[in-house]
Amino acid sequence: MAAQRGRLRRVADFAGRWFAVLVVLGGVAGLVIPEQAAAAADYIPLLLGVIMFGMGLTLRVADFALVLRRPWTVLLGLAAQFLIMPLAAWAISWVFGLSGLLLVGMVLVGAAPGGTASNVIVYLAKGDVALSVTMTSVATLLAPLLTPLLVLWLAGSDLPVGFWALFESIVQIVLVPVVAGLVVRALAARYVERVLPYLPLVSVTGIVVVVAAVVGANADVVTAGSALLVAAVVAHNAVGLVLGYLAATLTGLDESARRAVSIEVGMQNSGLSASLATTHFAPLAALPAALFSVWHNVSGSALATYWARKPARPRPGERATTGG
16 A cells, blocks of 8 residues: 555656646647547536645645735735736737637636646745745635636627626636635645645646647647747746736845746636636637646746746845735
């Protein structure tokens, strides 16, 4: 039994370490076996719910204490999260001439909370992990309210879905599983601690299947030439990373906090975007989310590698944190 747990732990460690590569392979699988991959599209909301429950298991009530200790810092990060990415999605879509379901998909990505892998990337980048965890957690809790409002505002009032439909979906596949995981962690911490090392395997598997399913459902669009959409997705991610860092710099946060805000803003919960797109719109609307999922893990890993070689030391006279 111990040997089996040891092997499973090594597999989970491998999945976490090579997350970006595995997501890319998921996209390739969607192209190679599109029909089989697309068959998993109906299970995307369920997969995301399992991933969100796993995220909830990693959280503790203490993780939200930073909101009380450094409210200004957290508020600045959340403002950047929910302003920069949604507006950038709309602006980039306009520049690249994306409309219809592709515009909806871009805005869904922009209006989503931070990605589930961002905390690991911030840790590898020697950023402020406490701020990263808090931003991800609070943004996820705010998503049922803010994401539908932003999508309906930026993607057009004539969408075939209303606020309450999006709100209900996000509550069901994000809020309820996260809160359930948080409660289970609080009530059975000793048992949860034993499974935490294996959670990366669940999250990575879920995201890889989501990417493969969305790419498979849109294989004809991808193979017909989606260079324009790929460029738009890459630009969206880059704008989030750069403007997130600049916003944190202009508001006086220290270097480790700047890195956390940059990554939190630039890395989105593309699984949520894909789930909402497939549930309320069409598979094509989920394509920006699938491409974003592949790319932001690659760019995030590359940025973390670069920052890991540069210690986040405050400048002379620079405060460790701002506000709160």
